[in-house]
Amino acid sequence: MKPLSPIGMLYGGITAARNALYNSGRLRSHDLGARTISIGNITTGGTGKTPLVALVSELLAENGERVCILTRGYGRANAAERVVVSDSETVLADAATGGDEPVELAERLLGKAVIIADRDRVAAAKFALQEFSPTVFVLDDGFQHRRAKRDVDIVCIDATNPFGNGEVIPAGPLRESLHNLKRAHAFVITRTEQADNTTEITAILNKHAPSAPVFYARTAIERIKPFHGTAASENLQYFAFCGIGNPGNFFRSLELNGIDIRGDRAFRDHSSYTVATIKELEAEAAKANANALITTAKDAVKLGKMAFSLPCMVAEIRLDVSPEPEFRSLILNG
Numbered sequence: 001m002k003p004l005s006p007i008g009m010l011y012g013g014i015t016a017a018r019n020a021l022y023n024s025g026r027l028r029s030h031d032l033g034a035r036t037i038s039i040g041n042i043t044t045g046g047t048g049k050t051p052l053v054a055l056v057s058e059l060l061a062e063n064g065e066r067v068c069i070l071t072r073g074y075g076r077a078n079a080a081e082r083v084v085v086s087d088s089e090t091v092l093a094d095a096a097t098g099g100d101e102p103v104e105l106a107e108r109l110l111g112k113a114v115i116i117a118d119r120d121r122v123a124a125a126k127f128a129l130q131e132f133s134p135t136v137f138v139l140d141d142g143f144q145h146r147r148a149k150r151d152v153d154i155v156c157i158d159a160t161n162p163f164g165n166g167e168v169i170p171a172g173p174l175r176e177s178l179h180n181l182k183r184a185h186a187f188v189i190t191r192t193e194q195a196d197n198t199t200e201i202t203a204i205l206n207k208h209a210p211s212a213p214v215f216y217a218r219t220a221i222e223r224i225k226p227f228h229g230t231a232a233s234e235n236l237q238y239f240a241f242c243g244i245g246n247p248g249n250f251f252r253s254l255e256l257n258g259i260d261i262r263g264d265r266a267f268r269d270h271s272s273y274t275v276a277t278i279k280e281l282e283a284e285a286a287k288a289n290a291n292a293l294i295t296t297a298k299d300a301v302k303l304g305k306m307a308f309s310l311p312c313m314v315a316e317i318r319l320d321v322s323p324e325p326e327f328r329s330l331i332l333n334g
Contacts, residue, residue: 239263
Protein backbone atom coordinates (compact mmCIF):
# COMPACT_ATOMS: atom_id res chain seq x y z
CA MET A 1 0.00 0.00 0.00
CA LYS A 2 1.40 3.36 -1.02
CA PRO A 3 1.72 6.03 1.68
CA LEU A 4 -0.90 8.74 1.48
CA SER A 5 0.04 12.04 -0.11
CA PRO A 6 -0.08 15.12 2.15
CA ILE A 7 -3.36 16.09 0.47
CA GLY A 8 -4.75 12.61 1.06
CA MET A 9 -3.73 12.71 4.71
CA LEU A 10 -5.36 16.13 5.10
CA TYR A 11 -8.59 15.01 3.39
CA GLY A 12 -8.77 11.81 5.41
CA GLY A 13 -8.06 13.68 8.63
CA ILE A 14 -10.76 16.26 7.98
CA THR A 15 -13.30 13.56 7.11
CA ALA A 16 -12.45 11.52 10.20
CA ALA A 17 -12.66 14.59 12.45
CA ARG A 18 -16.01 15.60 10.99
CA ASN A 19 -17.43 12.11 11.49
CA ALA A 20 -16.14 12.06 15.06
CA LEU A 21 -17.94 15.33 15.79
CA TYR A 22 -21.22 13.92 14.49
CA ASN A 23 -20.73 10.61 16.29
CA SER A 24 -20.13 12.43 19.59
CA GLY A 25 -23.07 14.78 19.10
CA ARG A 26 -20.94 17.92 18.98
CA LEU A 27 -22.22 18.47 15.47
CA ARG A 28 -25.99 18.02 15.31
CA SER A 29 -28.03 16.20 12.71
CA HIS A 30 -31.39 17.82 11.97
CA ASP A 31 -34.74 16.09 11.68
CA LEU A 32 -36.19 17.12 8.31
CA GLY A 33 -39.79 16.94 9.50
CA ALA A 34 -40.85 13.89 7.49
CA ARG A 35 -39.64 10.34 6.99
CA THR A 36 -36.27 10.49 5.22
CA ILE A 37 -34.53 7.94 3.01
CA SER A 38 -30.92 8.64 2.03
CA ILE A 39 -29.33 7.10 -1.04
CA GLY A 40 -25.61 7.61 -1.46
CA ASN A 41 -22.26 5.99 -2.03
CA ILE A 42 -18.83 5.78 -0.46
CA THR A 43 -16.89 6.27 -3.70
CA THR A 44 -16.69 8.98 -6.33
CA GLY A 45 -17.94 8.29 -9.83
CA GLY A 46 -21.12 6.65 -11.05
CA THR A 47 -22.50 3.80 -8.95
CA GLY A 48 -26.03 3.64 -10.36
CA LYS A 49 -27.31 5.93 -7.61
CA THR A 50 -29.60 8.04 -9.80
CA PRO A 51 -31.62 5.08 -11.16
CA LEU A 52 -31.97 3.87 -7.57
CA VAL A 53 -33.27 7.28 -6.46
CA ALA A 54 -35.83 7.04 -9.27
CA LEU A 55 -36.86 3.50 -8.32
CA VAL A 56 -37.25 4.35 -4.63
CA SER A 57 -39.26 7.46 -5.47
CA GLU A 58 -41.54 5.47 -7.77
CA LEU A 59 -42.18 2.83 -5.09
CA LEU A 60 -43.05 5.53 -2.56
CA ALA A 61 -45.31 7.47 -4.95
CA GLU A 62 -47.15 4.30 -5.96
CA ASN A 63 -47.78 3.71 -2.24
CA GLY A 64 -49.51 7.08 -1.97
CA GLU A 65 -46.63 9.09 -0.51
CA ARG A 66 -45.96 12.71 -1.45
CA VAL A 67 -42.29 12.45 -2.40
CA CYS A 68 -39.72 15.23 -2.36
CA ILE A 69 -36.19 14.58 -3.62
CA LEU A 70 -33.51 16.80 -2.12
CA THR A 71 -30.35 17.01 -4.20
CA ARG A 72 -27.30 19.21 -4.41
CA GLY A 73 -27.47 19.38 -8.20
CA TYR A 74 -23.84 19.07 -9.25
CA GLY A 75 -22.72 20.98 -12.32
CA ARG A 76 -25.41 23.67 -12.28
CA ALA A 77 -24.57 27.28 -13.01
CA ASN A 78 -25.26 28.77 -9.57
CA ALA A 79 -24.63 26.17 -6.88
CA ALA A 80 -25.58 28.64 -4.12
CA GLU A 81 -29.10 29.13 -5.46
CA ARG A 82 -32.09 27.01 -4.46
CA VAL A 83 -33.91 25.73 -7.53
CA VAL A 84 -37.25 23.94 -7.64
CA VAL A 85 -36.44 21.63 -10.53
CA SER A 86 -39.91 20.11 -10.56
CA ASP A 87 -43.12 20.79 -8.64
CA SER A 88 -44.11 17.22 -9.58
CA GLU A 89 -46.41 18.40 -12.36
CA THR A 90 -43.98 20.46 -14.45
CA VAL A 91 -40.22 20.47 -15.07
CA LEU A 92 -39.26 24.01 -14.08
CA ALA A 93 -35.51 24.07 -14.77
CA ASP A 94 -33.04 23.00 -17.43
CA ALA A 95 -29.74 21.19 -16.91
CA ALA A 96 -27.77 24.44 -16.64
CA THR A 97 -29.88 25.87 -13.82
CA GLY A 98 -31.04 22.70 -12.07
CA GLY A 99 -28.28 20.18 -12.82
CA ASP A 100 -28.34 17.32 -15.29
CA GLU A 101 -29.24 14.51 -12.87
CA PRO A 102 -32.06 16.46 -11.14
CA VAL A 103 -33.60 17.32 -14.52
CA GLU A 104 -33.25 13.70 -15.64
CA LEU A 105 -35.11 12.64 -12.49
CA ALA A 106 -37.69 15.38 -12.99
CA GLU A 107 -38.56 14.18 -16.48
CA ARG A 108 -38.82 10.58 -15.34
CA LEU A 109 -40.83 11.31 -12.19
CA LEU A 110 -43.47 13.74 -13.46
CA GLY A 111 -46.56 13.31 -11.31
CA LYS A 112 -44.54 11.40 -8.72
CA ALA A 113 -41.99 13.67 -7.02
CA VAL A 114 -41.08 17.25 -6.23
CA ILE A 115 -37.37 17.85 -6.85
CA ILE A 116 -35.36 20.63 -5.18
CA ALA A 117 -31.69 21.38 -5.83
CA ASP A 118 -30.01 23.07 -2.86
CA ARG A 119 -26.62 22.45 -1.26
CA ASP A 120 -28.29 23.11 2.14
CA ARG A 121 -30.71 20.22 2.24
CA VAL A 122 -31.88 21.02 5.76
CA ALA A 123 -33.05 24.46 4.63
CA ALA A 124 -34.49 22.94 1.45
CA ALA A 125 -36.54 20.48 3.52
CA LYS A 126 -38.01 23.31 5.60
CA PHE A 127 -38.94 25.15 2.40
CA ALA A 128 -40.46 21.98 0.92
CA LEU A 129 -42.63 21.37 3.99
CA GLN A 130 -44.07 24.86 3.67
CA GLU A 131 -44.61 24.77 -0.09
CA PHE A 132 -45.38 21.14 -0.96
CA SER A 133 -46.22 19.23 2.28
CA PRO A 134 -44.23 16.08 1.44
CA THR A 135 -44.73 12.93 3.51
CA VAL A 136 -41.28 11.56 2.68
CA PHE A 137 -37.92 12.97 1.65
CA VAL A 138 -35.41 11.16 -0.55
CA LEU A 139 -31.86 12.46 -0.10
CA ASP A 140 -29.90 12.13 -3.33
CA ASP A 141 -26.20 11.51 -2.59
CA GLY A 142 -26.86 11.76 1.12
CA PHE A 143 -24.45 9.35 2.82
CA GLN A 144 -21.89 12.05 3.65
CA HIS A 145 -24.54 14.74 4.26
CA ARG A 146 -24.80 14.07 7.97
CA ARG A 147 -26.53 17.36 8.82
CA ALA A 148 -29.75 15.62 7.80
CA LYS A 149 -31.13 12.81 9.94
CA ARG A 150 -32.38 9.82 8.03
CA ASP A 151 -34.65 6.89 8.82
CA VAL A 152 -33.13 4.66 6.14
CA ASP A 153 -29.53 5.03 4.94
CA ILE A 154 -28.83 3.11 1.72
CA VAL A 155 -25.36 2.90 0.16
CA CYS A 156 -24.81 1.93 -3.49
CA ILE A 157 -21.79 -0.21 -4.34
CA ASP A 158 -20.74 -0.64 -7.99
CA ALA A 159 -19.95 -4.32 -8.55
CA THR A 160 -17.53 -3.47 -11.36
CA ASN A 161 -15.36 -1.29 -9.12
CA PRO A 162 -16.63 -1.54 -5.56
CA PHE A 163 -13.88 0.15 -3.57
CA GLY A 164 -11.17 1.01 -6.08
CA ASN A 165 -7.73 0.65 -4.51
CA GLY A 166 -9.15 1.07 -1.02
CA GLU A 167 -7.68 4.56 -0.60
CA VAL A 168 -9.44 7.84 0.11
CA ILE A 169 -9.36 10.85 -2.20
CA PRO A 170 -7.02 11.79 -3.90
CA ALA A 171 -5.06 8.53 -3.69
CA GLY A 172 -8.20 6.55 -4.50
CA PRO A 173 -11.94 6.89 -5.06
CA LEU A 174 -13.15 6.54 -1.47
CA ARG A 175 -14.94 9.55 -0.03
CA GLU A 176 -14.24 8.24 3.45
CA SER A 177 -12.74 5.18 5.09
CA LEU A 178 -14.52 1.87 4.56
CA HIS A 179 -15.12 1.40 8.29
CA ASN A 180 -17.72 4.19 8.02
CA LEU A 181 -19.93 1.76 6.12
CA LYS A 182 -21.10 0.79 9.61
CA ARG A 183 -23.49 3.77 9.42
CA ALA A 184 -25.42 2.20 6.54
CA HIS A 185 -28.78 0.56 7.13
CA ALA A 186 -28.71 -1.31 3.81
CA PHE A 187 -26.60 -1.79 0.69
CA VAL A 188 -27.49 -2.14 -2.98
CA ILE A 189 -24.78 -3.72 -5.12
CA THR A 190 -25.39 -2.39 -8.63
CA ARG A 191 -24.43 -3.67 -12.10
CA THR A 192 -24.29 -7.25 -10.90
CA GLU A 193 -24.87 -8.41 -14.49
CA GLN A 194 -21.39 -7.10 -15.34
CA ALA A 195 -19.45 -8.82 -12.53
CA ASP A 196 -19.10 -12.12 -10.71
CA ASN A 197 -17.69 -10.85 -7.41
CA THR A 198 -20.85 -10.20 -5.42
CA THR A 199 -19.97 -12.86 -2.84
CA GLU A 200 -16.67 -11.14 -2.04
CA ILE A 201 -18.30 -7.69 -1.92
CA THR A 202 -21.06 -8.97 0.34
CA ALA A 203 -18.49 -10.39 2.76
CA ILE A 204 -16.77 -6.99 3.04
CA LEU A 205 -20.08 -5.23 3.62
CA ASN A 206 -21.10 -7.79 6.25
CA LYS A 207 -17.79 -7.21 8.03
CA HIS A 208 -18.42 -3.48 8.38
CA ALA A 209 -22.20 -3.53 8.87
CA PRO A 210 -23.28 -7.02 9.97
CA SER A 211 -26.94 -6.15 10.49
CA ALA A 212 -27.44 -4.27 7.20
CA PRO A 213 -29.20 -6.28 4.46
CA VAL A 214 -27.52 -6.48 1.07
CA PHE A 215 -29.56 -6.23 -2.12
CA TYR A 216 -28.47 -6.94 -5.69
CA ALA A 217 -29.40 -4.81 -8.70
CA ARG A 218 -29.20 -5.56 -12.39
CA THR A 219 -29.23 -2.76 -14.96
CA ALA A 220 -31.59 -3.26 -17.88
CA ILE A 221 -32.43 -1.12 -20.88
CA GLU A 222 -36.08 -0.24 -20.31
CA ARG A 223 -36.59 1.35 -23.70
CA ILE A 224 -34.78 3.19 -26.48
CA LYS A 225 -36.56 6.32 -27.62
CA PRO A 226 -35.77 8.93 -30.27
CA PHE A 227 -34.25 12.17 -29.07
CA HIS A 228 -36.24 15.34 -29.76
CA GLY A 229 -36.40 16.01 -33.48
CA THR A 230 -35.13 12.63 -34.65
CA ALA A 231 -37.16 9.73 -35.96
CA ALA A 232 -37.12 6.11 -34.86
CA SER A 233 -35.63 3.66 -37.33
CA GLU A 234 -34.87 -0.04 -37.52
CA ASN A 235 -31.59 -1.86 -38.20
CA LEU A 236 -29.41 0.81 -36.64
CA GLN A 237 -25.72 0.52 -35.92
CA TYR A 238 -24.84 2.90 -33.14
CA PHE A 239 -22.03 5.19 -32.08
CA ALA A 240 -22.46 5.63 -28.32
CA PHE A 241 -21.49 8.70 -26.33
CA CYS A 242 -21.99 9.93 -22.78
CA GLY A 243 -20.66 12.23 -20.08
CA ILE A 244 -21.35 10.30 -16.88
CA GLY A 245 -19.38 9.06 -13.88
CA ASN A 246 -18.66 5.60 -15.28
CA PRO A 247 -19.01 5.62 -19.08
CA GLY A 248 -17.57 2.16 -19.59
CA ASN A 249 -20.46 0.61 -17.71
CA PHE A 250 -22.96 2.34 -19.98
CA PHE A 251 -21.21 1.07 -23.10
CA ARG A 252 -21.05 -2.48 -21.68
CA SER A 253 -24.70 -2.34 -20.69
CA LEU A 254 -25.67 -1.49 -24.26
CA GLU A 255 -23.71 -4.45 -25.60
CA LEU A 256 -25.10 -6.81 -22.96
CA ASN A 257 -28.58 -5.81 -24.08
CA GLY A 258 -27.78 -6.79 -27.66
CA ILE A 259 -27.43 -3.30 -29.09
CA ASP A 260 -25.08 -3.04 -32.08
CA ILE A 261 -22.34 -0.61 -30.97
CA ARG A 262 -19.71 0.29 -33.59
CA GLY A 263 -17.78 2.85 -31.53
CA ASP A 264 -18.00 5.10 -28.52
CA ARG A 265 -16.74 8.31 -26.97
CA ALA A 266 -16.70 9.32 -23.31
CA PHE A 267 -16.83 12.88 -21.98
CA ARG A 268 -16.21 14.15 -18.46
CA ASP A 269 -19.10 13.75 -16.03
CA HIS A 270 -21.57 16.67 -16.27
CA SER A 271 -20.02 17.84 -19.57
CA SER A 272 -22.10 20.17 -21.71
CA TYR A 273 -22.49 19.83 -25.48
CA THR A 274 -22.14 22.28 -28.35
CA VAL A 275 -23.08 22.22 -32.01
CA ALA A 276 -19.40 21.57 -32.78
CA THR A 277 -19.41 18.57 -30.44
CA ILE A 278 -22.41 17.07 -32.22
CA LYS A 279 -20.71 17.49 -35.61
CA GLU A 280 -17.61 15.76 -34.24
CA LEU A 281 -19.71 12.86 -32.95
CA GLU A 282 -21.46 12.45 -36.28
CA ALA A 283 -18.11 12.43 -38.09
CA GLU A 284 -16.76 9.80 -35.69
CA ALA A 285 -19.91 7.74 -36.20
CA ALA A 286 -19.41 7.80 -39.97
CA LYS A 287 -15.80 6.61 -39.58
CA ALA A 288 -17.02 3.75 -37.37
CA ASN A 289 -19.65 2.73 -39.97
CA ALA A 290 -22.45 3.66 -37.57
CA ASN A 291 -25.66 5.19 -38.89
CA ALA A 292 -27.06 6.47 -35.58
CA LEU A 293 -26.03 7.89 -32.21
CA ILE A 294 -27.11 6.66 -28.80
CA THR A 295 -26.70 8.27 -25.38
CA THR A 296 -28.04 8.31 -21.82
CA ALA A 297 -31.10 10.05 -20.43
CA LYS A 298 -28.76 12.17 -18.30
CA ASP A 299 -26.95 13.38 -21.43
CA ALA A 300 -30.20 13.94 -23.30
CA VAL A 301 -31.26 16.69 -20.89
CA LYS A 302 -28.02 18.55 -21.70
CA LEU A 303 -28.59 18.37 -25.45
CA GLY A 304 -31.57 20.71 -25.30
CA LYS A 305 -33.09 20.97 -28.77
CA MET A 306 -29.91 20.50 -30.76
CA ALA A 307 -30.33 19.29 -34.32
CA PHE A 308 -28.78 16.05 -35.57
CA SER A 309 -28.18 14.86 -39.11
CA LEU A 310 -28.16 11.26 -37.86
CA PRO A 311 -30.85 9.59 -35.75
CA CYS A 312 -30.04 10.10 -32.07
CA MET A 313 -31.55 7.67 -29.61
CA VAL A 314 -31.77 7.75 -25.82
CA ALA A 315 -31.35 4.59 -23.76
CA GLU A 316 -33.52 4.69 -20.66
CA ILE A 317 -32.43 2.24 -17.99
CA ARG A 318 -34.06 0.68 -14.97
CA LEU A 319 -32.79 -1.26 -11.97
CA ASP A 320 -34.16 -4.68 -11.07
CA VAL A 321 -33.43 -5.15 -7.36
CA SER A 322 -33.57 -8.50 -5.58
CA PRO A 323 -34.88 -9.80 -3.32
CA GLU A 324 -37.67 -7.46 -4.40
CA PRO A 325 -40.22 -8.07 -1.59
CA GLU A 326 -37.65 -7.34 1.12
CA PHE A 327 -36.41 -4.25 -0.70
CA ARG A 328 -39.95 -2.94 -1.15
CA SER A 329 -40.62 -3.50 2.55
CA LEU A 330 -37.47 -1.58 3.50
CA ILE A 331 -38.52 1.40 1.40
CA LEU A 332 -42.16 1.46 2.43
CA ASN A 333 -41.85 0.38 6.06
CA GLY A 334 -38.18 0.41 7.12
